Amino acid sequence: MPIIIRSTTKCLAPNASPAVRFAIEDLHRDLHRTLEPSQSEGASIELVQQQMAAESYLVSVQHDSLKLRAGDDFGFIYGLYAISRELLGVHDLWFWNDQPFEQRAEVEVPDDLKLTSKPNAVRFRGFFINDEVLLENWRVSNDPNLPWRLTFETVYRLGGNTVIPGSGQRGEPHLQLARQMGLYINQHHACPLGARMFSAAYPQLEPKWPEQQERFEGLWQEAVAADPGHRTLWTLGFRGQGDTPFWQSDPRYTSDESRGRVLTQIITRQYQLVQASWPGAPCVVYLYGEVMDLYCKGLLQLPKEVITIWSDNGFGRMVSRRQENWNPRIPSMPHGSGRKGIYYHVSFYDLQAANHITQLPNDPHRLARELETVLESGGNTVWIINASNIKPHVYLLSLIAALWRDGQIDVDQATHSYIQRYFGSERSEQIASLFEQYWRVAIPYGPHWDDHAGEQFGNYVARTLIHQLLLNGRTADDAAPALAWMTQAPTLSQQIAYYYNLVEPAAARYRQLGERITKVSIQLRQSGNRQAARLLDDSLGLSTQIYRRSLAGAALVCQALQAAQKEDYQHAFYYAGLAREQYQSCNAAMREREHGVWGGFWANDCLTDVKESAWVCTQLMGYVRCLGDGPHYNLWKREFTYPADEKNVYVLTNMENHETDDEIFHAMKRAWQA
Structure with missing residues (x-):
């Protein structure tokens, strides 16, 4: 029975x-x-x-x-x-x-x-809830802690057992819940041992080594003593007072040898402190950024029991990350002796070209093969997956979790299973095709398969170009130094042209993809499958809209800047206003997806921050109006708000209040879009 x-x-x-x-x-x-x-x-x-x-x-x-x-x-x-x-x-x-x-x-x-159950392919596996700005100010059932409980539940449901519960000290409020739920705790690579930042504990002192060694060790001992220890993966290391190399704030260490010597000394001491309190506790070192370079040069000596964590570049490729204009792409596939693991991103924040609020635009077949190679190379001790705010990235997180459980994956089969599970069988083939088209339309900004632009490309680069024009003034054409990673073009005008040739056709591709997604969504609704239609709009549809609007805004920024360089200030003002509308519509697209429990979820988009892109366009509008309509601000008023028989009659400068920039912009639209 x-x-x-x-x-x-x-x-x-x-x-x-x-x-x-x-x-x-x-x-x-x-x-x-x-x-x-x-x-x-x-x-x-x-x-x-x-x-x-x-x-x-x-x-x-x-x-x-x-x-x-x-x-x-x-x-x-x-x-x-x-x-x-x-x-x-x-x-x-x-x-x-x-x-x-x-x-x-x-x-x-x-x-x-x-x-x-069956054995997992990876021993310690889970999420780093990093850059978690969407989760921070969002509540479920009026409970600010419930999003975090649901996040940790998801780690378990996907077969994980480990978490970094937030970015640095912002994770402290969620640390206790993660411990209570029994997860292994790992620490941010910028916050070794989970200790307080030196500059937070001693704001009046300079964080120098070895001068402040005693105080540093006091903070480390405090962290070790406060931790239950039995479910902790201790992160060892030494960065600056933030996610930067320590030598940026202490320029005495100019050689690789001196930097490697300091890191070796500090990591060894941290390891000793942990083992004294928790013998046999697992300890990890993140070979990330500058630490990877020193390790590969043989300048970093680690205790043999330490687990080395090899990191991708933020775009799914196991090479060192780009930092500003430095991009050596040092291979970071795990190798050598000892236990090894990875720190891998489905979400990244680099102020250049990464994805944070959208799904990673790289081929999942490539990503899966990269991770299978990690396992073949012995990287099966720790997998920490940067999952940021979870919701935009759930498709790839499901694929990666299958890999940490099973060690291999058929991406096409897994994708179809994912779609049928969450969208249903109706039009599943069409939806699978949309997923494939999503990464096919991405901007290839470099020669490698992982060089595909996330939504930050349509925002940060555009803002940097505007900043450089304002910095140059009316006549200079100096290139923006911060964009040398994108192009070696020697002038700002050439940088603008290069960028425009990338973003303008990409905006059209995303528009076409958005139209296809909308068509499938309508068909699902017409057949009564409103849940699948809404999920498609919330996920792939929203990511596509963010790209479409951001890139359309970026293309209009280029047109505004080119007009400004030609001293055609009216069109510069007009295009900047149109660009602002695109970025504003991008923010509106996110807020429109805040139904039900998701109310307020997208409100704190403060890293990519499409709202800031709109604000920077506003600054450009004010600047070019100053050049073209100042100092009395009545010429554009006459041209766009006066009847033809009064435009050139100058008895008085004006008979009404001066128009705001918004009012002039809308008057231009009426005149030029008639």
Whole structure:
């Protein structure tokens, strides 16, 4: 006889740890979400402790109950979420993809049910919730902590066990919840050991080594003593008072040898402090940016038990990251002896060309092959995935989680499974085609397969070009030094032309993709599948709109700057106003997707910050109006607001208040768009 699971089903676990109780609460929530209220008693789910391999579980029917057997907290947690997924139909990304639920009366569980775990390909695996500005000011059910609980739940549902719960000291408010939920804690590479920043603890002192060694060690010892330790991956290292090399604030260290010597000394001391308190605790060093360079030159000597974390460049390629105009692309595929892992981005923030609020625009087949090579190269101890605000990146996160579980993936099959799971089978082939077109239309700004532009390219580069024009003044044509990574063009006008030739055709490609997405969305709605249509608009549709609007704005910025350089200030003003409208519409597109629980989610877009792009366009409008309409600001008023027979009659400068920039811009639109 099958046993019956009903909404009244209870988990029996009198000795469950606090971490397991979080998962039990989630399962009870899922029972009530998916099953109708019942007066009948449902079969119980009993948690049974027994000797088993770490993180493993077995779910089976025994007598009149469902038994979940495991040997540790992780096994019980994964088993509880397996019951939710396999018996109740709650998908791993249910929250982020707005999975709808239709309640059933009950679930019959056959006698021969067996839900079993298998070993994961990666030992420590999880998310770095970094650049988390969308999560920071957003609430679910008026609870600012609930987004974080749901995030940590998602780590578990995807088979993860590790988290960095926020950016540096901004993560501290969420650290306790992550610990309570039983996750392994790792630390930001800029905050070794999770210690307080020196400049925060001692704002009046310069953070110099070795002069302040005693104070630095005091902060490290404080962090080690405050941590429970048993579920911590300790990050060792030494950066500046922020995410920068330490020698930027201490220029005495001019040679690679001196820098490597300091890092070796500090990392060794940190390792000793950790091991003195927590013998055998795993310690990691992030070979990121400048540290990668020193390590590959043999100038960084690490304790042999330290796990080396090799990092991608922010775009999914295992090479060193570009920092400002320095881009040596040093291979960073794990190699050498010892235990190894990776720090890998689906979201990145570089103030140049990365993606932060949109899905990574690189070929997922390439990304999967890169990660499979990581495993083939021995990088299977730690995977920390920079997931930023989760929602824009759930598709790739699902693929990466499959890799950390299974060690390999068929991307096409996984993509179709993802689409059918969250969008349904209707028009799944069309939706899969849209996913493929998304990375095919991306801007190739460099020669490598990973050199595809994220949405920051349409914002930061445009703002930099505007800044340079204002800095140059009316006559100079000096190139923006900060854009040498993009082009070696020797003048600003050539930089503008180069950029325009990238963004203008790309805006058209994204417009066409957006039209295709809208067509499929309409077809889904017409057939009654409103949930799939809304999800398509929220995910791929929104990313595409952000690119379309940002790049259209960037192209208009180029036209404005080119007109300004020709002293055609009216058209410079006009194009800058049109560019501002595109960036404003980009922000509006995000805010329009804030339905239901997502109210306010996109409000704090402050890193890419399309609103700032609009504001910078406003500054350009004011500047060129000053040049073309000043000092009395009545010439454009006459041209665009006076009737023809009064434009050239100068009895008085003006008979009405001067128009604002917005009023002049709208008058131009009426005249030129008639």
